[in-house]
Amino acid sequence: AQRVTQPEKLLSVFKGAPVELKCNYSYSGSPELFWYVQYSRQRLQLLLRHISRESIKGFTADLNKGETSFHLKKPFAQEEDSAMYYCALSPLRSGGSNYKLTFGKGTLLTVNP
Amino acid sequence: ETGVTQSPTHLIKTRGQQVTLRCSSQSGHNTVSWYQQALGQGPQFIFQYYREEENGRGNFPPRFSGLQFPNYSSELNVNALELDDSALYLCASSGQQETQYFGPGTRLLVL
Numbered sequence: 001a002q003r004v005t006q007p008e009k010l011l012s013v014f015k016g017a018p019v020e021l022k023c024n025y026s027y028s029g030s031p032e033l034f035w036y037v038q039y040s041r042q043r044l045q046l047l048l049r050h051i052s053r054e055s056i057k058g059f060t061a062d063l064n065k066g067e068t069s070f071h072l073k074k075p076f077a078q079e080e081d082s083a084m085y086y087c088a089l090s091p092l093r094s095g096g097s098n099y100k101l102t103f104g105k106g107t108l109l110t111v112n113p
Numbered sequence: 114e115t116g117v118t119q120s121p122t123h124l125i126k127t128r129g130q131q132v133t134l135r136c137s138s139q140s141g142h143n144t145v146s147w148y149q150q151a152l153g154q155g156p157q158f159i160f161q162y163y164r165e166e167e168n169g170r171g172n173f174p175p176r177f178s179g180l181q182f183p184n185y186s187s188e189l190n191v192n193a194l195e196l197d198d199s200a201l202y203l204c205a206s207s208g209q210q211e212t213q214y215f216g217p218g219t220r221l222l223v224l
Contacts, residue, residue: 004155043215044156046212046213046214049212099168100158100161100169100171101146102158103148103156104155105154105155106155
């Protein structure tokens with residue numbers, strides 16, 4: 001069975017402070033990990049995926065297979081980063097087919113001025 | 114390029130009724146996935162359609178069914194509605210790049 005755990009329902013930081021949103025997963029095979037973000041009154045959108053190793057909007061996430069974690073980090077939070085963040089997992093199949101996404105319950109990040 | 118659209122935006126039904134939700138995939142995408150998002154939860158996978166065939170199903174009863182049409186748009190049908198079916202229903206389309214692009218959702222309330 002695959003499972004994604006986001007231990008913090010709410011996270012509040014001040015502008016300019018570092019932020020880390022935690023994500024742990026359980027999966028018996030090789031997973032593909034994602035972070036999705038939902039800004040107020042907007043649809044769910046992909047922020048980043050681990051296989052592309054990109055930094056999007058200053059966010060990075062490293063897949064740690066030993067600790068089964070995929071924490072999202074940003075060194076200096078901005079007010080516009082305030083949003084709901086979801087960590088998600090998908091089986092990594094041959095050809096990289098993006099099949100079923102299993103989501104965590106989400107973390108609501110608030111960046112205060 | 115048109116994004117994923119869903120209709121209707123909101124819907125109110127009573128227990129026992131049936132509902133059909135619709136999704137138009139993004140141009141060039143041939144795969145549609147449906148998710149249920151209950152209040153305070155992350156989206157939960159219902160099923161996926163690829164080229165008009167079901168391509169995987171989550172832990173949902175058979176009264177949740179779907180269709181995909183030749184133009185890759187899709188429908189989600191729910192029979193014998195229960196109060197717990199009240200949720201936001203999200204559809205996502207994907208293509209060769211395989212990233213799933215989500216629609217705005219349909220909010221269903223079952224009374």
